[in-house]
Amino acid sequence: MKLSRRTTAIAAVAGAASIALLASGCAPSADAEDDGGNVELSIATFNDFGYTDELLQEYMDENPNVTIVHNRAATSNDARANYFQKLGKEGLADIEAVEVDWFTEAMQYSDLLAEVPDSAKGRWLDWKEAAATDADDRLVGFGTDIGPQGVCYRSDLFAAAGLPTDRADVAALLDGDWTNFFDVADQYKAATGKPFIDSANSVLQGIVNQLETAYEEPDGTIVATENADIEDAYNTVVERAVPISAYAGQWSDDWFASMANGEFAAMLCPGWMHGVISGNAPEVTGWDIADVFPGGGGNWGGSYLTVPANGKHVEEALKLADWLTAPEQQVKAFANAGTFPSQSEAYEDEDLTGFTNEYFNNAPTGEIGIARAEAVTVATFKGPKFFQFHDALQNAVTRVFDGVEDQQTSWNTWVTEVSAF
Amino acid sequence: MTATATRPTAPPTSRPPRAPRVISFSQRLSRWDLKVSPYLYISPFFIMFAIVGLFPIAFTAVISFMDWDLVRNSGEFIGFDQYVWILGQAHFWTALRNTFSIFLLSSVPQLIAAVFIAAMLDRNIRAKTFWRMGVLVPFVMAPVAVALIFSNMFGDNHGLVNNVITNLGMEPIPWHKDPFWSHIAIATMVNFRWTGYNTLILLAAMQAIPRDYYEAATVDGAGPFRQFFSITLPSLKPTLIFVIITATIGGLQIFDEPRMYDQFGRGGAGQQWLTITLYLYDIGWGQWNFGRAAALAWILFLIILLIGLINLLVTRRLVRDEGRR
Numbered sequence: 001m002k003l004s005r006r007t008t009a010i011a012a013v014a015g016a017a018s019i020a021l022l023a024s025g026c027a028p029s030a031d032a033e034d035d036g037g038n039v040e041l042s043i044a045t046f047n048d049f050g051y052t053d054e055l056l057q058e059y060m061d062e063n064p065n066v067t068i069v070h071n072r073a074a075t076s077n078d079a080r081a082n083y084f085q086k087l088g089k090e091g092l093a094d095i096e097a098v099e100v101d102w103f104t105e106a107m108q109y110s111d112l113l114a115e116v117p118d119s120a121k122g123r124w125l126d127w128k129e130a131a132a133t134d135a136d137d138r139l140v141g142f143g144t145d146i147g148p149q150g151v152c153y154r155s156d157l158f159a160a161a162g163l164p165t166d167r168a169d170v171a172a173l174l175d176g177d178w179t180n181f182f183d184v185a186d187q188y189k190a191a192t193g194k195p196f197i198d199s200a201n202s203v204l205q206g207i208v209n210q211l212e213t214a215y216e217e218p219d220g221t222i223v224a225t226e227n228a229d230i231e232d233a234y235n236t237v238v239e240r241a242v243p244i245s246a247y248a249g250q251w252s253d254d255w256f257a258s259m260a261n262g263e264f265a266a267m268l269c270p271g272w273m274h275g276v277i278s279g280n281a282p283e284v285t286g287w288d289i290a291d292v293f294p295g296g297g298g299n300w301g302g303s304y305l306t307v308p309a310n311g312k313h314v315e316e317a318l319k320l321a322d323w324l325t326a327p328e329q330q331v332k333a334f335a336n337a338g339t340f341p342s343q344s345e346a347y348e349d350e351d352l353t354g355f356t357n358e359y360f361n362n363a364p365t366g367e368i369g370i371a372r373a374e375a376v377t378v379a380t381f382k383g384p385k386f387f388q389f390h391d392a393l394q395n396a397v398t399r400v401f402d403g404v405e406d407q408q409t410s411w412n413t414w415v416t417e418v419s420a421f
Numbered sequence: 422m423t424a425t426a427t428r429p430t431a432p433p434t435s436r437p438p439r440a441p442r443v444i445s446f447s448q449r450l451s452r453w454d455l456k457v458s459p460y461l462y463i464s465p466f467f468i469m470f471a472i473v474g475l476f477p478i479a480f481t482a483v484i485s486f487m488d489w490d491l492v493r494n495s496g497e498f499i500g501f502d503q504y505v506w507i508l509g510q511a512h513f514w515t516a517l518r519n520t521f522s523i524f525l526l527s528s529v530p531q532l533i534a535a536v537f538i539a540a541m542l543d544r545n546i547r548a549k550t551f552w553r554m555g556v557l558v559p560f561v562m563a564p565v566a567v568a569l570i571f572s573n574m575f576g577d578n579h580g581l582v583n584n585v586i587t588n589l590g591m592e593p594i595p596w597h598k599d600p601f602w603s604h605i606a607i608a609t610m611v612n613f614r615w616t617g618y619n620t621l622i623l624l625a626a627m628q629a630i631p632r633d634y635y636e637a638a639t640v641d642g643a644g645p646f647r648q649f650f651s652i653t654l655p656s657l658k659p660t661l662i663f664v665i666i667t668a669t670i671g672g673l674q675i676f677d678e679p680r681m682y683d684q685f686g687r688g689g690a691g692q693q694w695l696t697i698t699l700y701l702y703d704i705g706w707g708q709w710n711f712g713r714a715a716a717l718a719w720i721l722f723l724i725i726l727l728i729g730l731i732n733l734l735v736t737r738r739l740v741r742d743e744g745r746r
Binding site: 085087088109254388403405 | 491493494506572573577683707
């Protein structure tokens with residue numbers, strides 16, 4: 001009995017050992033076969049990259065010898081597990097999408113990825129391109145989208161608290177450093193007694209993404225516990241963000257439910273968050289977006305396309321990845337799925353600059369996104385263990401939020417925890 | 422006319438020399454058939470087991486002594502370092518505590534409830550099949566679906582249970598903050614799913630008990646309770662041992678429910694509901710450190726073996742044997 005739990009656990013145990021079996025057992029559904037110059041290319045993405053069948057058909061019409069097979073994983077986590085189980089072996093698609101959260105892990109194996117052709121270099125925002133360049137100066141990722149962060153707010157709740165409601169006024173109000181942001185938040189809380197923003201950990205994310213050095217240095221030295229910036233970030237978040245937040249972290253059932261019922265008035269808001277808000281609170285009117293972010297610009301999320309170097313059609317795959325991440329196609333993908341382009345040239349495109357979002361009181365989300373993307377000046381160095389360090393620090397904030405541990409104890413717990421890495 | 426069988430008047434003086442015994446090929450074949458066939462027929466299972474069971478287990482042991490790189494498929498031998506690292510982790514001991522706590526909170530009430538329900542179903546009730554199938558319905562549901570429904574109920578702020586509790590004027594329960602309450606919530610999901618399954622197994626065993634015993638006991642004036650404790654329970658002994666041991670293995674490997682309990686699936690910010698398998702998964706698939714994950718897998722294996730043995734001894738003693746009564 002207990003078959004399911006047993007098999008899951010056995011799978012976990014056995015899986016650790018039988019990667020070789022798995023890798024050979026799960027051959028890709030699209031087995032590329034050459035016949036008479038015809039090439040079948042497979043591309044694997046997750047969630048929604050905006051690569052519709054029509055868009056891919058355009059490429060196939062231009063290149064009649066190419067057939068494209070598009071596999072979409074449900075979540076980025078599924079894609080991550082698949083990627084690392086097969087990288088360097090067989091079974092990956094010719095083009096594999098990688099999310100920025102685990103891109104640093106993939107960069108450890110940059111020698112197993114094909115290099116982006118010179119003709120495409122310089123197409124992306126500097127920091128987007130820098131993050132995909134390895135120590136040997138090889139660019140191995142084709143940037144797709146980014147997540148420039150603005151501030152989403154409820155104008156009705158702002159009005160009730162005596163704050164300005166027009167998006168230019170709100171931008172002026174929140175313009176400045178994080179202290180200013182927290183002062184406004186305190187003001188709101190004093191007036192209404194309710195939390196100002198959705199989650200404390202989104203603030204931590206915002207602050208850490210503005211640091212040059214977070215937990216690791218480019219040469220591999222681990223500075224997590226000695227880095228004064230990180231300790232400051234933690235203390236700021238615990239002292240100022242926790243009291244004005246509705247939740248510790250995002251994505252819980254409670255958090256989703258809260259989006260519709262006005263529990264909080266503002267959110268730090270990358271482009272892809274717009275769809276999350278409008279999808280979970282379709283009845284609510286009053287959400288708007290301000291072209292501002294505390295402490296300068298901030299980016300959250302985004303993806304790359306990579307081409308495994310041992311694929312069967314590396315040349316053809318590079319061409320397709322090149323085409324897909326060209327500004328014209330990325331603007332189309334933006335129109336399809338709201339994935340904000342990472343190519344500076346795309347920002348001239350009228351389809352992007354003229355884009356407005358009806359749900360957010362017709363906010364010009366295209367223009368706001370461009371302004372927010374250009375405000376990003378710092379590219380945080382993220383080493384292979386960034387995710388682990390950051391996740392543990394988020395847990396530390398959550399512990400304080402939940403009242404499980406106090407500020408200093410929770411910090412000490414984090415220090416002990418990460419010392420074991 | 423009696424010319425048919427006449428006894429030989431005298432025994433033959435000498436037997437003809439016995440012909441050397443020659444076995445034909447087909448005879449030999451049938452002898453092999455007799456000896457080898459049973460093994461041949463059961464061999465597919467054992468070959469499969471060797472490939473998908475024994476090999477991974479052995480390979481896990483090899484990896485557990487290495488610093489393993491999954492992508493490059495190579496490792497460096499480092500001896501017992503991974504085991505030492507695991508045993509030195511506070512998270513490991515927290516996970517062990519949580520696993521046992523959830524195991525006890527789920528298995529004990531679950532088995533008591535299963536025995537009780539089975540005893541009820543064993544009586545003369547109307548629409549027997551309906552009730553018997555009814556208890557199995559939760560088992561048919563996918564564990565992830567169960568976890569989704571229950572995690573909705575156990576929400577801290579907008580969950581069904583806390584809504585009811587606050588409406589009654591009581592303090593909401595910190596489902597995702599306090600270790601004990603999170604264990605209760607997870608154990609509830611496990612019990613929901615497995616009680617019916619155990620009930621059916623125990624019911625089958627109860628039906629195999631000869632009815633004469635009960636008739637005789639009734640004649641002797643034993644009430645239903647006396648009958649239950651003196652006939653039903655002792656007769657269930659072998660089945661109970663089976664159910665308890667499988668419940669133990671399952672309980673110590675609990676994964677789906679804690680994994681689905683919050684949005685991150687990593688056991689909570691303060692490791693409130695981190696279980697051993699969840700920790701194993703996180704080390705393996707979260708940190709890609711398969712050396713450590715493999716070492717932890719072996720530690721878990723040894724723990725289960727140990728608990729299984731203790732279980733067997735205790736159960737043997739507790740559930741008395743009929744013969745020795």
